Amino acid sequence: MDQPSSPIAPDLGRVAPEAGGPAPARTGLRRHLSILPNVFTSLNLFCGYLSIIFTSQDEFLAAGWILVVAVICDILDGRIARLTSVTSKFGAELDSLADLVSFGVAPAFLVFRRYLSDVALVGLVCTGLFVLCGALRLARFNITPPSDKDVFTGLPIPAGAGILCTLTIFEMQFFPFFRIPDAAIPAIVVITSFLMVSTIEYPAMKKTKRTTGQRRLLVLLFLVFLLVFPPLCLFLISWGFAIYGPFMYLFRKMAGLFRRHKPEKIQPSV
Numbered sequence: 136m137d138q139p140s141s142p143i144a145p146d147l148g149r150v151a152p153e154a155g156g157p158a159p160a161r162t163g164l165r166r167h168l169s170i171l172p173n174v175f176t177s178l179n180l181f182c183g184y185l186s187i188i189f190t191s192q193d194e195f196l197a198a199g200w201i202l203v204v205a206v207i208c209d210i211l212d213g214r215i216a217r218l219t220s221v222t223s224k225f226g227a228e229l230d231s232l233a234d235l236v237s238f239g240v241a242p243a244f245l246v247f248r249r250y251l252s253d254v255a256l257v258g259l260v261c262t263g264l265f266v267l268c269g270a271l272r273l274a275r276f277n278i279t280p281p282s283d284k285d286v287f288t289g290l291p292i293p294a295g296a297g298i299l300c301t302l303t304i305f306e307m308q309f310f311p312f313f314r315i316p317d318a319a320i321p322a323i324v325v326i327t328s329f330l331m332v333s334t335i336e337y338p339a340m341k342k343t344k345r346t347t348g349q350r351r352l353l354v355l356l357f358l359v360f361l362l363v364f365p366p367l368c369l370f371l372i373s374w375g376f377a378i379y380g381p382f383m384y385l386f387r388k389m390a391g392l393f394r395r396h397k398p399e400k401i402q403p404s405v
Contacts, residue, residue, distance in 0.1 A: 171219070172226060175212035176233050179205045183237025190245045196307045198245050202300040203369060205237040206293050231273045238296035239269035243324075246299050250320045261324040268328040269295060275332070287337045290330040290377055294337070297373035298327045305370040327377065335380040 182205035189198035212230065216222050243262035251258025269292045279288070302323070306314060315323070360368045 172212040172216040172221070173229060175208045175215065176226070176230050179208040179212065179230075179237050180233035182208060183233065183241040186237070186241040187244055190241070190248050193248070195245060195249045195303055198241070199300040199304040199307075202237065202241060202245070202296060203304075205241075206297060209234065209237070209293050227277065231277055234273055234292055235266075235270055238292040239266045239273075242296040242299040245303060246320065246324060249303055250317060254321075257321055261321045261328075265295070265299075265324050265328045268331045272331040284336075285339050287339045289333050289335060290327070290337060290380060291339075292331060294373065294376055295327050295331050297369070298323065298377055301366070301370045301373045305366045308366045330377060330380065333380075335384045337376070337380045 182201050186198040186201045186205070189195075189201060209230075216226060243265045246265075247258045247262045251261065272289055272292050272295075275289070276287075302315065302320075357368070357372070
């Protein structure tokens with residue numbers, strides 16, 4: 136996602152003063168505002184690093200929840216950058232590096248240590264594939280021209296990380312009632328990896344600055360559900376979003392085939 140300029144690179148995102156206008160004040164304001172999105176991007180990166188530390192100490196539940204915090208920071212940095220209109224190349228590159236750590240390496244390491252350490256070779260291949268596909272997804276996003284449609288091509292890497300971390304959170308907090316078979320974990324990781332590099336379209340509501348009343352209602356309902364049933368809410372949202380893309384893709388394909396083979400009406404002869 137586009138991000139703002141940073142005080143580390145003051146030339147990026149600099150705006151030329153307009154004749155007759157208070158350009159110095161506006162430029163100074165932009166420089167101050169540019170710090171905010173990069174702060175959240177840095178927090179995102181720190182959360183990913185902290186999750187890796189928790190995972191190495193077998194604190195899997197804490198590692199999963201800290202990745203949820205990283206997702207929130209990632210949402211906020213992009214939203215603030217668009218609302219303040221201080222996007223820059225520097226911020227976009229910083230965001231991609233943070234995302235690769237927090238949503239690529241950290242969740243892959245979490246799943247490997249939690250579920251796949253007993254089958255080391257299979258675990259390394261599956262989780263390594265997840266990290267690779269996450270990097271390819273980010274690289275493709277960075278070089279793809281902006282689209283007029285509010286969609287992402289392929290499952291966004293934060294959503295892919297959400298699949299893995301909510302699996303861990305939900306399984307550990309509802310262990311007596313819910314358990315995904317260990318044999319299914321490699322398949323889940325591989326399918327999620329390929330969804331990230333696929334051409335399946337996913338809705339991208341956060342691309343737009345405008346927030347409709349319907350979206351406000353959805354956000355409110357989500358927050359209420361999150362406060363009442365946090366693990367269940369995150370699990371259903373993450374997995375539902377991931378499944379939505381393939382479901383709509385197959386639905387459109389079937390609808391297209393049905394329209395193509397629909398018999399034409401025979402016009403009566405006069």
